[in-house]
Amino acid sequence: MGSAEDNSEPKALGFAESVRLTTAFVGAMLEALPGCLGVVWRGNVGRSPEMWLEQSRRSFEPFPDHPFGLWMEIIPFRSGETVGAYTVGLSAFIGREIEFEVDGLDQRGVTLRVANASSYLIANGLDKNIESGTVYKDDDENIGHVAVLHRNSRFRIGPVISFFSLQERAGRLKTYQIIPSSLARNHPLLIMLGKVGLFDPAKSENLIELRPDHYVSEARLEILDGGVSQELSKMLATDAYAEADTNARRALASGDIASARAFLLPRAEEVGELQKALQLALTLRDAFLFMPAAPRSP
Numbered sequence: 001m002g003s004a005e006d007n008s009e010p011k012a013l014g015f016a017e018s019v020r021l022t023t024a025f026v027g028a029m030l031e032a033l034p035g036c037l038g039v040v041w042r043g044n045v046g047r048s049p050e051m052w053l054e055q056s057r058r059s060f061e062p063f064p065d066h067p068f069g070l071w072m073e074i075i076p077f078r079s080g081e082t083v084g085a086y087t088v089g090l091s092a093f094i095g096r097e098i099e100f101e102v103d104g105l106d107q108r109g110v111t112l113r114v115a116n117a118s119s120y121l122i123a124n125g126l127d128k129n130i131e132s133g134t135v136y137k138d139d140d141e142n143i144g145h146v147a148v149l150h151r152n153s154r155f156r157i158g159p160v161i162s163f164f165s166l167q168e169r170a171g172r173l174k175t176y177q178i179i180p181s182s183l184a185r186n187h188p189l190l191i192m193l194g195k196v197g198l199f200d201p202a203k204s205e206n207l208i209e210l211r212p213d214h215y216v217s218e219a220r221l222e223i224l225d226g227g228v229s230q231e232l233s234k235m236l237a238t239d240a241y242a243e244a245d246t247n248a249r250r251a252l253a254s255g256d257i258a259s260a261r262a263f264l265l266p267r268a269e270e271v272g273e274l275q276k277a278l279q280l281a282l283t284l285r286d287a288f289l290f291m292p293a294a295p296r297s298p
Contacts, residue, residue: 027056063123
C-alpha cells in the first residue's frame with residue numbers, strides 16, 4: 001500500500017484480485033459465523049457453506065490451484081447423441097462463456113475439459129492459444145481435432161468460446177440453402193440473374209452445413225428470409241440496376257447472352273457479397289436459419 005511518508009496512494013484492485021479477496025473474506029465469515037445456509041456468487045452460482053469454506057482457503061493460490069469452481073458453474077446438456085456443456089459465470093472474467101460440444105465424450109470427459117479450460121482462462125485470459133479459428137488435437141485419439149470459434153451462443157447466453165468437432169463423424173450434418181429456391185423463383189432480381197446463369201441456389205456459395213438436432217425444427221425463420229428479400233429489393237431499386245436490366249433484356253431478346261451477363265454481373269457480385277455476409281452471420285450465430293433448440297438434460 002505504500003508508506004505514509006511518501007504519500008503513495010493505494011492501488012485499485014483489479015477484478016481478479018477483488019474476486020480472490022472477496023472469496024477469502026466470505027470464507028472467513030463462514031468460519032466465524034456458522035449457520036449459513038449457502039453462498040450465492042454474483043447472483044448465478046450457488047455453493048454450500050462447506051464447499052466454500054474448504055475451497056476459499058486457496059483463494060490466493062496461483063493457477064491451477066485457485067478455487068475457480070466457486071466462481072462459475074458448468075451446465076451439461078445433450079444435443080442429439082452428443083453430450084456437451086456450457087458455463088455460467090466465466091464471462092465475468094473474460095467476457096465470454098464456454099460452449100463445448102465435441103462428439104465422442106461422456107459427461108465426465110466433457111466436464112473435465114470445460115473445467116480445465118475455464119481455470120486456464122480465468123488465470124490467463126483470452127490468449128493466442130484460444131484464438132477464434134484455432135484447431136487443436138484432443139489428447140484422446142478417438143476424439144480427433146477440435147475447432148474453436150468466438151461466436152454467440154445458440155442457447156442465447158451471449159458471446160461464447162465455442163468448442164466443436166472439426167470433422168462431423170456422426171452423419172448428422174445436413175446442407176441447406178442460404179437464399180432459398182422459393183425466393184429465387186419469385187424475386188425479380190434473382191429471376192433475372194438466373195436467366196443469364198449468374199445465380200443458382202444449388203451452387204456451393206449458397207449452401208451451409210448445419211446440424212438439425214440443434215434446432216426446434218427445419219422450418220425456416222420468416223424474419224431471416226424476409227430480411228434477405230428486403231436487401232435484394234434495395235439492389236433492385238437503383239438507377240444502376242434499372243439501366244442494367246433494360247440493357248440485359250435487350251441483349252437477351254437478340255440472343256446475346258454474353259452481353260446480358262456482362263450488364264448484370266455487378267448486381268450478381270452484390271448478391272455474392274450478401275451470401276458471404278449471411279454465411280458468416282449464420283456461422284457466428286449472429287443470425288439463425290431455424291429456431292435454436294433449448295438445451296436438454298443429458
